Amino acid sequence: MNAYSPWFNGDPIAIDSTGFEVGDAVELLTGSPPMIVTDVCDDCGEVTVCWYDHNGIQFYGLPAEVLVYVE
Secondary structure, three states, rough: OOOOOOEEEOOOOOOOOOOOOOOOOEEEEEOOOOOOOOOOOOOOOOEEEEEEEHHHHHHEEEEEEHEEEEE
């Protein structure tokens, strides 16, 4: 699980410290289309996510700190 959640007064709150898992639905902390976690690098803190847009499926690596779970 992520260390942040936007579900309490708009402020991130701790869930637990185990991090994201492949298959989790996430979005950017500042808002974005829903994305799916496809890979997690615990050593470097990077999470690879994918989403679909008009160009097809896109993949991108992001720091875990900028992601939150999608309800």
